[in-house]
Amino acid sequence: MARDRNPADLVGADPGPPFEITFDGSAVTALPGQSVAAALWGAGILAWRTTRNGGRPRGAFCGIGQCYDCLATVNGEPNRRACLVPARPGDTVTTQEGHGHAGLAV
Amino acid sequence: MPGSPSEPHEPSEPYEPSEPYESAAPYEPSEPYDLAVIGAGPAGLAGAVTACELGLSVAVLDAAPQTGGQYFRHPAPGLGAARPQALHHDWSEFTALRGRFEASGVTHLPHHHVWTVRPPDGDGIWTVHALTGPDAHGGTPARVRARTILLATGAYERQLPFPGWTLPGVIGAGGAQAMLKSGLVLPGRRIVVAGSGPLLLAVASSLAAAGARVPAVVEASGYLGYARRPYALAAGPHKLLEAAVHGSALLRHRTPLRTRSAVTEAHGTDRVEAVTVSRLDRAWRPVPGTGRRIACDALAVGHGLVPQTELATGLGCATRRTPDGTHALALDALQESSVPGLWAAGETGGTGGWDLARTEGELAGIAVAARLRGLPALTRSRRARALARRRDRLRAFADVMAAAHAPGPGWTAWLPDDTDVCRCEEVTAGSIRGAAGALGARDARTVKLLTRAGMGWCQGRMCGAAVACLAAEGGRGGGRGDGAGGGAEGGTAQGTVPPSAERRPLAVPVPLGALADLPEESGRPGPPTDGPTADG
Ligand SMILES: Cc1cc2nc3c(=O)[nH]c(=O)nc-3n(C[C@H](O)[C@H](O)[C@H](O)COP(=O)(O)OP(=O)(O)OC[C@H]3O[C@@H](n4cnc5c(N)ncnc54)[C@H](O)[C@@H]3O)c2cc1C
Ligand code: FES
Numbered sequence: 001m002a003r004d005r006n007p008a009d010l011v012g013a014d015p016g017p018p019f020e021i022t023f024d025g026s027a028v029t030a031l032p033g034q035s036v037a038a039a040l041w042g043a044g045i046l047a048w049r050t051t052r053n054g055g056r057p058r059g060a061f062c063g064i065g066q067c068y069d070c071l072a073t074v075n076g077e078p079n080r081r082a083c084l085v086p087a088r089p090g091d092t093v094t095t096q097e098g099h100g101h102a103g104l105a106v
Numbered sequence: 107m108p109g110s111p112s113e114p115h116e117p118s119e120p121y122e123p124s125e126p127y128e129s130a131a132p133y134e135p136s137e138p139y140d141l142a143v144i145g146a147g148p149a150g151l152a153g154a155v156t157a158c159e160l161g162l163s164v165a166v167l168d169a170a171p172q173t174g175g176q177y178f179r180h181p182a183p184g185l186g187a188a189r190p191q192a193l194h195h196d197w198s199e200f201t202a203l204r205g206r207f208e209a210s211g212v213t214h215l216p217h218h219h220v221w222t223v224r225p226p227d228g229d230g231i232w233t234v235h236a237l238t239g240p241d242a243h244g245g246t247p248a249r250v251r252a253r254t255i256l257l258a259t260g261a262y263e264r265q266l267p268f269p270g271w272t273l274p275g276v277i278g279a280g281g282a283q284a285m286l287k288s289g290l291v292l293p294g295r296r297i298v299v300a301g302s303g304p305l306l307l308a309v310a311s312s313l314a315a316a317g318a319r320v321p322a323v324v325e326a327s328g329y330l331g332y333a334r335r336p337y338a339l340a341a342g343p344h345k346l347l348e349a350a351v352h353g354s355a356l357l358r359h360r361t362p363l364r365t366r367s368a369v370t371e372a373h374g375t376d377r378v379e380a381v382t383v384s385r386l387d388r389a390w391r392p393v394p395g396t397g398r399r400i401a402c403d404a405l406a407v408g409h410g411l412v413p414q415t416e417l418a419t420g421l422g423c424a425t426r427r428t429p430d431g432t433h434a435l436a437l438d439a440l441q442e443s444s445v446p447g448l449w450a451a452g453e454t455g456g457t458g459g460w461d462l463a464r465t466e467g468e469l470a471g472i473a474v475a476a477r478l479r480g481l482p483a484l485t486r487s488r489r490a491r492a493l494a495r496r497r498d499r500l501r502a503f504a505d506v507m508a509a510a511h512a513p514g515p516g517w518t519a520w521l522p523d524d525t526d527v528c529r530c531e532e533v534t535a536g537s538i539r540g541a542a543g544a545l546g547a548r549d550a551r552t553v554k555l556l557t558r559a560g561m562g563w564c565q566g567r568m569c570g571a572a573v574a575c576l577a578a579e580g581g582r583g584g585g586r587g588d589g590a591g592g593g594a595e596g597g598t599a600q601g602t603v604p605p606s607a608e609r610r611p612l613a614v615p616v617p618l619g620a621l622a623d624l625p626e627e628s629g630r631p632g633p634p635t636d637g638p639t640a641d642g
Contacts, residue, residue, distance in 0.1 A: 005317030007290040011181065012188030031290075032184030038289025046274035046293060046377055046404075053532045057376055059274045060293075061529070061568070063281025064176065065169060065241065066262050068563030069529060077243070083285070084169075084241035086182070 019089040023048065030087040037063075037070050037082035040093070048072045048082065052098035071096050127159035138231045139165045139213070140478050142252035144220050144417065147175015148200075148460040149452025149467035150258030151207050156471025157256075158210040162478060165250050167218040167236055173204055175452075176260055176280065177460040179287040193287050193312055196460070203464065218248060221612045223255060223417050225445070232447065254447050254474050257418050257435070258467060261411035261453035264432070264571050266301075266517055267535070269525045270372030270381075271407070279309045279408035292318050294404030298381050300324035300369040302511040303410040307363075313406065314359035321400050323363045324383050326390055326409070327511045369405060370397065370520040378405055390514030410511055411457040412571070416610040418454070421445050428456050430508035431571075439494060440473035440485055441466055449474060458504030465500060469493040518575055527576070528569040530562020538573055543581020550574045565610045 008015070016032040023045060030039035037060040040048060047057035049071050060083050061069040070082040073094045082093070140162035143154045150166055151173055158164045166173075174180055178200045181187040191197035207214075218236040226232055231251050239245030263278045270276065277285075277293055279301055285291055297318045299310040302325055310323045364383065370392050371382040385396035413434040419425060424436040424444035434456035441449045449470040452463030469490060476484035484490065521527070523536030541547040541556040550566065550573045553559055559573050560566030566573065 005315070007286055007292060007316040008185075010192045010316050011190055011290065012192075013181065013290060014186040014188060016184050016186065033182030034185070034289045034291070038285060038291045041285060041289070041291040041293055051532055054526075056272060056532075057274050058272065058529075060277060060285065061281060062263065062278045063284040064262070066564060067278075067529065067568050069568075071563075080243055081241040085243075086240055 019087075021087050021089070021091040021093060023093045024095055028093075030091075034087050035083050036072060036074060036080070036085045036087045036091065036093055039087040040082065047095075048093065049096045050098070055097075127156060138251035138253060139163045140252065141165075141254050141256060141474050142167065142232065142234050142250050143256040143258060144168075144223070144234065145175065145258035145260055145452070146170065146173040146214070146216075147258060147260050147452060147463060148177060148203070149260075149454075149463035149470075150175070150256065151203050152464040152467030153256045153258060153449075153451055153471040153474075154212045154467075155203065155206045155210050156468045157474050158212045159206075160472065160475035160479070160484070162475055163213075164210075165213040165215060165252065167215045167220055167234060167250060169217065169219040169242070171216045171240065173207065173214070173216075174200060175258075175460075175463075176284065177463075179284055181288060181290055185290055187290070192315070215248070215250070217245075218250075219245075219613075220259075220417060223257075223421060223448075225421055226447070253478060254449065256467075256470055256474065257415075257443075257448065257450040257454050258452045258463075259414040259417065259454055260463075261413050261457050262567055263408040264410050264412045265407070265568050266409050266513060266521075267525055267527050267569070267572050268368075268370055268372070268520050269522060270374065270378065272526055272529055273372050273374050273378045274376065275374070275378035275404045276372050277404065277406055279306055279406040280411070281408075282404075282406035283309045283312055286312055286316055290316075292316060292404075293406075294402065295319060296321060296402045297404040297406055298322055298324065298369065298383075298400055298402045299406045300381070300383075301408040301410075302326040302513065303408070304507060304511075305408065305411070309406055310361055311359075314361060318404075320359060320361045321402060322383065323361055324367050324369055325363060325365045326368045326386055326513070326517075328365045368392065368517070368520065369407060372405055373399070378402065381405055384520070386514070387516065388514065389516030391516030391519040409513055409571075410508070411453060412567075413454050413456060415450075415454055417613050418443060418445070418448060418450060420610070421448065423448060423450075426456075428508055429505050430512040432457075441470035442473060456501070456504060457508065458500055462497065462500040462504060465493055465497050469497060513571075515575075518572075518579060521572070521576075527572050528557075528559035528562065528566075530564055530568075531558040531560075533557045533559040533569075535572075535576060538576045539579075539581045541581075542577045542579065547577055548580065549577055553577050 018029050020027050021030050028043045047059040049058045058069045061067045065084045071079050072082040073096045074080040078096050141157050141164045143150045143166040146166050146168035154164045154166045180190045217238055219242040220236045222235045224233040232255050234250045236248045237245045238248050263280045297313050299306050310320050314320050366386050367383050369381045370384040372378045373380045380399050380401045382397045384392035412432045415435050425433040426436040428434050435443050435450045435454050437455045441451050451466035451470045472484050472490050476482050521535045525535050526532050527535050537557045541553050547553045553573050554561050
């Protein structure tokens with residue numbers, strides 16, 4: 001019985017119709033209201049960036065927009081924080097390699 | 107505690123939501139506002155509602171799309187959650203507060219990422235600068251002007267690195283909670299929860315209730331610290347109750363709690379597959395030969411919370427050291443910082459949970475209204491005095507908790523030289539020890555200049571605590587987690603982590619164009635001068 005429990009049942013979720021986004025070309029199902037990171041986690045995907053020096057895989061770490069480890073390329077735009085960006089039907093998410101600071105002061 | 111004689115230890119009366127305050131002035135939202143609140147968590151919401159009901163015009167800016175902050179983070183409407191309360195104690199208290207907030211006429215500015223606050227320039231008006239949009243990416247700059255500021259930006263999680271902590275599947279404990287509460291997702295099916303602090307129990311209960319198997323909760327401290335301070339404990343029955351509820355939830359899910367232990371390594375190549383849990387001695391050094399492997403597909407880890415204060419420290423606000431070695435804003439009895447006109451409430455003044463946050467928020471709202479309307483009597487009202495007493499009791503309890511979970515000085519013994527400490531710039535413990543040893547860096551700022559640790563996107567939020575510890579150790583230590591050579595004795599005072607320099611010129615990365623828009627003022631903190639313009 002315990003095996004059947006899941007977050008959606010716990011809160012009695014009745015989401016709007018699911019939709020598709022793609023991650024590195026493969027279809028991923030997202031629910032309305034989910035961030036890009038949540039949609040990827042929902043599909044069992046935990047990494048969508050590689051580091052600049054070591055080429056190591058990374059994904060969401062802090063979950064609240066503060067660590068910038070979850071940077072993804074969304075619809076061609078790099079450096080989007082996947083834990084904050086809402087997933088939209090048809091979004092194309094691609095693994096971000098290295099990182100460019102894109103004219104930002106940090 | 108019945109029969110407890112003196113006032114400070116009287117049983118804490120249950121929180122009574124205030125009656126909506128009777129507004130004296132008709133409400134007109136207009137710029138400049140009387141009060142700009144930064145953060146729409148429990149502290150910010152309570153402060154905004156109170157000030158507005160007392161006749162002030164109020165704007166609330168928050169980076170998030172919805173109110174609630176960290177504790178009351180909840181699914182977006184699209185997810186159609188019928189029972190969000192399943193993931194929160196006290197949900198009905200939040201919906202009551204939110205109802206008042208929505209009815210109050212406060213201007214709510216969601217998706218506003220505040221990156222700097224500018225002091226009044228002769229005209230008595232503060233300016234809050236924000237970037238808009240879900241992730242502030244390409245968003246238009248916005249500015250809000252106000253006569254006073256309430257800083258209620260909450261906290262972020264403290265991390266103490268260990269080998270493998272950068273593997274996918276290793277996530278912040280609060281981060282796992284946040285992703286679950288907002289997106290209804292889990293990072294795996296078998297999740298070890300580790301670190302230190304009461305948040306771990308809450309996280310483990312939520313993950314288990316949502317269907318994950320939690321093979322262990324690994325807590326680096328014991329719980330003895332609480333038992334030594336019975337008076338302060340008596341002041342926090344609600345907290346204790348919550349802990350008991352979490353405890354029973356853990357029992358129900360048959361999750362063992364291992365105290366005085368830590369995850370000293372996460373294993374896996376492209377994602378975490380197992381962790382090693384080791385016993386710790388009193389100084390948090392791993393005890394040789396006690397490592398035990400636990401299979402898992404995710405690890406949720408965190409060592410308490412760090413107040414998010416950089417918007418205030420940039421203005422010169424004084425800070426105080428908390429019992430668990432972080433820096434919080436130093437505040438007076440009515441929540442005002444050392445910079446007149448800037449109040450703070452909630453975790454910015456030290457972590458202590460949502461109940462303390464909303465208590466402080468309401469008190470701050472009263473204090474701001476008293477100042478702006480010239481009615482000092484407001485701060486001496488029954489309500490204000492009751493709030494202040496409640497705040498003092500909850501703060502005392504929070505301090506006991508913080509002391510009980512303060513990192514021991516020996517933790518760096520589980521950090522070998524080849525482990526990345528700075529996740530952004532991939533700087534290893536060895537490089538930082540090198541800078542601290544041969545090159546003589548003794549604080550996080552100097553280490554940053556020498557190694558780039560803390561210079562990346564997160565501006566040292568994830569590595570700051572660790573870098574400060576390594577710098578304070580002066581390059582000693584670096585044993586391979588064998589518990590013998592830790593060498594941490596001299597560097598850290600009283601067994602706590604030295605505070606990291608909580609100074610960031612900008613609270614969020616900002617396009618250079620937006621910086622250029624700032625008016626030239628004397629004494630303003632930015633643009634950054636210590637080299638962090640990343641592409642410069
Ligand atoms: C990741 C995380 C998860 C947590 N989960 C729990 C939990 O499950 N249970 C529990 O008891 N406690 C939890 N806490 C502790 C929690 O912080 C407090 O209990 C409570 O939420 C504190 O209230 P607050 O109003 O002080 O701050 P918060 O609730 O943190 O609210 C602060 C608000 O300020 C906003 N903000 C911060 N910086 C900016 C900025 N620069 N610009 C604009 N807006 C900004 C944030 O978006 C947030 O909404 C968690 C903390 C963290 C960091
Ligand atoms: S997970 Fe940390 S910024 Fe997105």
